[in-house]
Amino acid sequence: MKMKAQNLWRSSFVVAGLLSTLAIAACTAKVAGPGGPGNPASNPGPSSGGANGSTPGMGGTGNPVGSGSGGSSVASMGTGGAVVISTGPSGAPPAESAGTLVMRRLTYREYDHMLTDLLGDATSPAEGGSWTADSPNIVGYVAPSSVADLQVNLYSQASDTLVDNALKAVAAGKPAGKFVIPCKTAPATTAAETTCATQFITAFGLAAYRRPVAMAEQTDMLTLFNNVRKLGLSFNDSLGAIAKGMIQSPNFLYHWEIGPTKPTVGSDGLVPLTSWQMAARLASSLWETMPDDALLTAAQAGQLSTPAAITTQVTRMLSDPRAANGLFNFHQQWLFNFGSQGRDLSQLLTKSSPLFTPAAAQGVQSEFSQFLSSVYGGDGTLTSLFTAPYAYVNHDLGVIYGVAGPATGVAKVSLDPMQRGGIFTQTAFLSMLADEVHDSPIYRGLSIYLKVLCGTVAPPPAVVPAANFTAMGTTRQSIEAHGAKACAQACHGLFDPPGFAFENYDAIGAYRTMDAGQPVDSTGTFVTPGNAMISFQNAIDLSKQLAASPEAQSCIDRQWTRYMLGREETMAEAGSMAVAYQKAAASAGFSLRDMLTSLASSKAFMYRQPSPGETL
Numbered sequence: 001m002k003m004k005a006q007n008l009w010r011s012s013f014v015v016a017g018l019l020s021t022l023a024i025a026a027c028t029a030k031v032a033g034p035g036g037p038g039n040p041a042s043n044p045g046p047s048s049g050g051a052n053g054s055t056p057g058m059g060g061t062g063n064p065v066g067s068g069s070g071g072s073s074v075a076s077m078g079t080g081g082a083v084v085i086s087t088g089p090s091g092a093p094p095a096e097s098a099g100t101l102v103m104r105r106l107t108y109r110e111y112d113h114m115l116t117d118l119l120g121d122a123t124s125p126a127e128g129g130s131w132t133a134d135s136p137n138i139v140g141y142v143a144p145s146s147v148a149d150l151q152v153n154l155y156s157q158a159s160d161t162l163v164d165n166a167l168k169a170v171a172a173g174k175p176a177g178k179f180v181i182p183c184k185t186a187p188a189t190t191a192a193e194t195t196c197a198t199q200f201i202t203a204f205g206l207a208a209y210r211r212p213v214a215m216a217e218q219t220d221m222l223t224l225f226n227n228v229r230k231l232g233l234s235f236n237d238s239l240g241a242i243a244k245g246m247i248q249s250p251n252f253l254y255h256w257e258i259g260p261t262k263p264t265v266g267s268d269g270l271v272p273l274t275s276w277q278m279a280a281r282l283a284s285s286l287w288e289t290m291p292d293d294a295l296l297t298a299a300q301a302g303q304l305s306t307p308a309a310i311t312t313q314v315t316r317m318l319s320d321p322r323a324a325n326g327l328f329n330f331h332q333q334w335l336f337n338f339g340s341q342g343r344d345l346s347q348l349l350t351k352s353s354p355l356f357t358p359a360a361a362q363g364v365q366s367e368f369s370q371f372l373s374s375v376y377g378g379d380g381t382l383t384s385l386f387t388a389p390y391a392y393v394n395h396d397l398g399v400i401y402g403v404a405g406p407a408t409g410v411a412k413v414s415l416d417p418m419q420r421g422g423i424f425t426q427t428a429f430l431s432m433l434a435d436e437v438h439d440s441p442i443y444r445g446l447s448i449y450l451k452v453l454c455g456t457v458a459p460p461p462a463v464v465p466a467a468n469f470t471a472m473g474t475t476r477q478s479i480e481a482h483g484a485k486a487c488a489q490a491c492h493g494l495f496d497p498p499g500f501a502f503e504n505y506d507a508i509g510a511y512r513t514m515d516a517g518q519p520v521d522s523t524g525t526f527v528t529p530g531n532a533m534i535s536f537q538n539a540i541d542l543s544k545q546l547a548a549s550p551e552a553q554s555c556i557d558r559q560w561t562r563y564m565l566g567r568e569e570t571m572a573e574a575g576s577m578a579v580a581y582q583k584a585a586a587s588a589g590f591s592l593r594d595m596l597t598s599l600a601s602s603k604a605f606m607y608r609q610p611s612p613g614e615t616l
Helices: 002-027 108-119 149-171 190-209 215-230 235-246 275-287 293-300 307-318 323-336 358-377 382-387 395-401 427-432 441-452 475-483 489-500 539-547 550-565 571-585 592-600
Strands: 074-077 083-086 390-393 411-414 524-527 533-536
Touching (some): 108 149, 108 190, 108 323, 190 235, 275 293, 275 307, 275 323, 275 592, 323 358, 323 427, 323 441, 358 382, 358 395, 358 427, 358 592, 382 539, 382 550, 390 395, 427 441, 489 524, 533 539, 550 571, 550 592, 571 592
Antiparallel strands (some): 524 533
16 A cells, blocks of 8 residues: 555656656747857867877867966957956956856765655665766766656655655654644644645745745645555655645655746846855755855845845855855865766776885865865965975874874874975875876876866877886876877876876875985976966975966956856956956965855846847
8 A cells, every 4th residue: 555655746746747758848049058058168179098108089279377466357259159258457347147047856875865855864865875876967077967767766766765764764853854743633634734735845845945845846746645645555655745846746755946937137138046055055055055054044035135144154154064065066076077078086096016005095075175164264275285394184094194093083293394385285196196106297287287277288199108107117208108199188288287297196185205216306387378488396386376366367267257157257257256356366375265255245146137029
C-alpha cells in the first residue's frame, strides 16, 4: 500500500515536472543561454588537451583586459566578445545596466547544502555519492541548465532516502532541518489534518522554493496529500510525500529568477528582481544554499530592493561561517578550471611522494577554505590573498611546509616570508596544478595567465608531443625544450614563463632549491595579456607584482562577475564591473570585500534585461 501511494505522488510530480520542463523550454526564448542573446561571446569551444605536460585545450580568442594606471576605469568590448576593463585615467565608467539571465539549475554543491538545511541531513548525496560531476561552462564555472534522465532517477532516490530519514528523526524527537510537523499532536479530524498540512506546505515550501508557495501550488499539494492519505499512508508519511515531491520539483531544482510572465519594465529598459529573487540569489552566490530566516524576513518585508539594503546583507553574510562555501567554490573554480575541464581539490588522492599522506591530501581542502575565510574575514584585500605568509595546516601538511603543525586538528602557522606568501605558494595551488610525480610550469602558468590575468590562448594543434622528463634534467629544462617546438611556441611562450616562477615547489608543494641535482631557476620575464612586461625573481616576487597589477585586479572583478551570473560578462555588465573596480581600488591593497559588495548591489546583479517579445 505504501509503495502504491509513493508511486502516486511520484507520478503526480513526474507529470508536473514534464509540464514544467516544457515551460522551461519555452522560457529559453526569454532567458539567454551561453552564447545566446545578450552574450556576444564568440569563443570557440574547448579542445582536448595533451598528456604529460602538453597544453590543456582552451577555447577563446577574446581581447584580454586592458592595462594602465590610475584610479578610474572604463570598459569596452574586445574583438573576441570579452569585456575589456581599462584602468587608465579615461574618465567615468559607463552607466550601469544588466544583461539577460541564463537558465540555471542548482549545482550539486547547492543541492547538497540546501538539503542539509531543509532536512538536517549532511550526507551530501550528490557530491558525496557517485553522481557524475557537471562540467564547467566556457569561462570555467559550473552553471548547469538541464536535467538528464539519469539525474531524474538520482533525485528520486535521494528524496526517498533523505525524507524518510527526516521522518525517522521527527519520530524520535530529533531536529530535521525545516521538516517540522506544525501540529503538536496527531489531528483528530479531516479538517484538522487539512489545516496542519497547509501549514506544513506553507512553511516547508517557503524554504524549499525560496519564495512563498502560490495558492494554486498549495491546492495541488493538498490534493496529493489527500490522495496518499486515502491509500493508507500515515499523516506524517503523507507530509513526507509532499516534501519528496517538492524537492524533485523544478521550483526547487532551478533558480527561478525570471519573475512574472509580464514583468514591469523600468524607464531604463530593465526588470528589477523581486526581494524574494534577490534573497535566493544572494544565498546561492555567497553561501551556496537557500536563504536564512533573516533574508526571508527581509524579502517578506520587501526590503531587498535597494543597493543599501543589499550592502547590509552582504556585509552580514560574508561574516557568517556559511560564506566559506561560496568562497571555497569560487576560488577553486577560478584557479583550477580550464574551460570545460573541471578540477576539484577532493581529487588530490595520490602523489608519488611519501609525504603526501591521505591526511595531507585531506588537509589541503581545509587549508584552502580556512585561508580564504581568514582573508575575506580579515582586511579582505587582494594583497593579503596573494601575499599573506601564513597557512592553516594539520600535522602532515606541516611536514610538507617544514613547520611544526598541530598534533591533531588544524592550526594557523606562520611561514617563511622568503619562501611562502599568499595562495599561489600554498599546497592547494601547487599540488593541484601538478601531476603525480612532477610539478607543472604549464598548468601553473596557465592559471596565472588565463585565470589571474584573464588572458586567452588559441586551441592547441591537433597533436602536441608530450614533454620528455626523462631526457632532460630539471623540470624547467624539460618544459623549455617542449615549448621550443614549432607546434608549441605560439602558446607556450605566453604562459610557460609565469609558471617557471614556481620552480621552487615540487609536485606536492614542498620547497626546494635543487631539482635533478641542479640549482632551481625561478626567474623569468613575460608579457601580460595587456602588454605589460613583468620580470620576477621567484614566486614571492611575482605574487607581489600581481597583487599590485591593475590587470589582476580587473580580472578578479571579472571572474567574480562570471561566477555570480553563471555566464561570460557582456557590455551590459561593464558599468557595474567598473564601479566595483573603482570601489575596491579606493582602498589600500584592493578591497575584495568592497568589490564583492559592490557587484552584489549593482544593476548587473539586481536587475535583468527582458528578452524580445517577453513583455508583449
